[in-house]
Every structure is written in structure tokens, then in C-alpha cells.
Amino acid sequence: MTHSVQARTNMIEGQLRPNQITDQKVIDAIASVNREKFVPRSLAGVAYLDEDIPVGEGRYLMEPMVFARLVEAAHVRPTDLVLDIACGTGYSSAVLGRLAEAVVALEENEKLAAQATELLSEEACDNVAVVNGPLKEGLAAQGPFDVIFINGMVDEVPQNILEQLTDDGRVICVLNENGVGKACILTYKEKIPGKRVLFDAAVPKLEAFAKDPGFVF
Template sequence: MDYASARRNMVDGQLRTNRVTDPGVIAAFESVPRERFVPEGARGHAYIDEDLQLGQGRWLMEPMVLARLLQAAEIDPGSSVLVVGAGTGYAAALIAQLASGVVALEENASLAAQAEALLEELEIDNAVVVNGSLREGYAAQAPYDVILIDGGVEEVPPALSEQLVEGGRLVTVVRETPSMGRARLFRKDGAISSRILFDAATPVIESLRKARSFVF
């Protein structure tokens, strides 16, 4: 399969046609080989406009959704970025093209090892993979200019918002019902405010579901 051609078609057919205009974001998606970050048997589907299963209950976010989140986050060359739920490291590899430094946080040790190996193979030296709790973030390198939660959530853990700088941004997809979700941009200006960006059906990361309470 001609992955380079498939990558160009993804950018032209999925991103540019869906209001992704930021030159840095476009260039990152053009340069990072998405097929390397999915299971080998799924590489032929790496550039379709759907979320792709990574296994172990995790997904690679649909390209258009991820691109629009990164565009809304306004990452610049001086930005420090935390990727929460980094999976195999695709979003971290993209962001490394835009930011000064990336921390890729992943709770699944197997996925974290894959991400670390792939980033090393692609000679991406401004991203580091950390194995740890997604709900707790990674305070050791905080505060961050931008946090991307690389998957759907039912709620944003408070610890993540606390790790933003003043004026910092957090982007993710919040699933409000089992069938409906919305991409949101959160901003820290004293308090945390948020706005809806667009509808999206990104699968939820299991550890970022709301705590269930008993009803009597």
C-alpha cells in the first residue's frame, strides 16, 4: 500500500474539507506516518476517517477530530504539552512537530512501551513517555500550556485542570450520553471555562468515566 499517498488523501479529504487550516497542524499530519501507530493487521485502514482500535480497550482518535482539537489548542513552538492517554504515541508524535516539549502519559504499560519505541524509531527527541495514572496527570513537569486528553471522557479530572498554566488550554471530547459527545476547549483564566467546538463520538477511555454512585 502507498501510505504516503493515503496520508495526502487523508489531509486533503478529511482535514482541509473540515475547516482544518492551521499550517503547522496540516504539516504535522502530512509528515507523521499514522500507519506505524496501529496494529500491523490494521495498517491498511490507518487513514480512514474513523476511530481505530488499538486493542486493550483503547482507540486511535479519528484524524479530523484530533486535527480540530489540536488546531483549537493553539500550540506554538514554545508550548509545553501533556498528552493524557497517549496510547501508542500518535498524537504525541504530531504535537512534537508543533511544541517545544511533550509529555505522553499512558497508564497501560504495554501501550507506553510501544509509544516509547515508536517515538525513538522516528527520532522524535522532544517527547517523553511516562507510565502513570491518567486521572492524576503528571505534576512533575507541570504546569503545561496545553493538555490533550487523547480519547473521550465523561468528566475531566480536576487534577488535570490544576496542571495548566494561567491561560492554558485543555482539549478533549466529553461524552454526555452513550450516543452523543462534544469536543470541548477548556481554558484556565483564574477559573476554568469551556466552550463547545463540534460534535464527536470518540470512544471513552475507561479510567476517565465518571465514578458510579449507588441509588437507593
């Protein structure tokens, strides 16, 4: 067994299964993606540790346990269209692509979007398309989406993002609530917003979703 395969197995058995990850489809999806390929070469040896891994340009791969719990909570179906916001180098899109019919990976950083395109191709993620564009705008033209997955902690999820959901769609994100990250599912059924808090989650913040501070003297 190669080092990376052993590290992935250790991550699943040591981090995911003991932390309430029970959906075998999610475990299989994570097990099938070479996480080490999506981090800088110098960090490949620590890609499977239980911490956020910087991938450059201010982006991170979320720690495996938090990421897996968010993916499991999304209940991605084989017929779902997923929007993966702030995909970074594409790891989250690769995993989501194993579960969904199709994934649109949105990344506003040109360099990371190019990397994601290349890496997803190498991982044979033929049902994932990378789009370079502003994170906070989403991609209404390619929606509506069954799942919108946001990589990182956000101060708020704009109304225009909620409006890109199907009627039974859901946003999976970590909301900043008074400095504490709360993993949440947001819905917009019949244009009525809903929120369910899942668990506490400390993940890096996405500045693109920072609240406008307003006028300051």
C-alpha cells in the same frame, strides 16, 4: 509515491482540508508522521481511513478529521509544554511534538507505554517523553502545562487536571454530555474554570475518566 504517502496525502486532501482544517502548521505536522506505524500491522492498510482505529488494550487512534480539528483548536505554540493523556501507541504525541517545544505522553497501560516509547524513537520524536502512570492523576510534578490533550471521550475532567494548567493554558478534550460527545476547550485562568464547546465529536470513551456512579442499591 509509496502507498502510505499517497494514503496520507489522500487523508489530508479528502478528509482534513474539506473539514475546516486550515492551519498549515497542523497539516504539515500530520503529514510528517507515519500514522500507519502506530497501528497493528494488520491494520496498517486502513490507518488513514476516516474512522477510529483500534491499537489494542482498549485504545484507539481517533479518526483523522476529529483529531486534526482538536489539534488545530489547541493552538499549540513552538514554546508550549504539552501533556498528552492516554497517548496509546504515541501517534498523537508524535504530531503534537512537531508543534510544541516538548510533550509529555502519559499512558497507564504498560504495554502501550512501551510501544509508544519505541515508536516515538523510531519517528525521531526527540522532544517527547513517555511516562507510565494513572491517567486521571495527570503529571503535576512535570507541569504546569500550556496544553493538556486528552485522547478519547471523558465523562468529566477532574479538578486536579485543571490545576496542572498554566494561567493561559487549555485542556482539549471530548466531553460526554448526555451521551453526546462535545469537543471542548477548558480553561482555568486565575483559578476560574471556563468551557467553550467547539463541535460534536463521536470518539471512543476513556473509562479511566468515567464518573463515579456513587452508591447503588
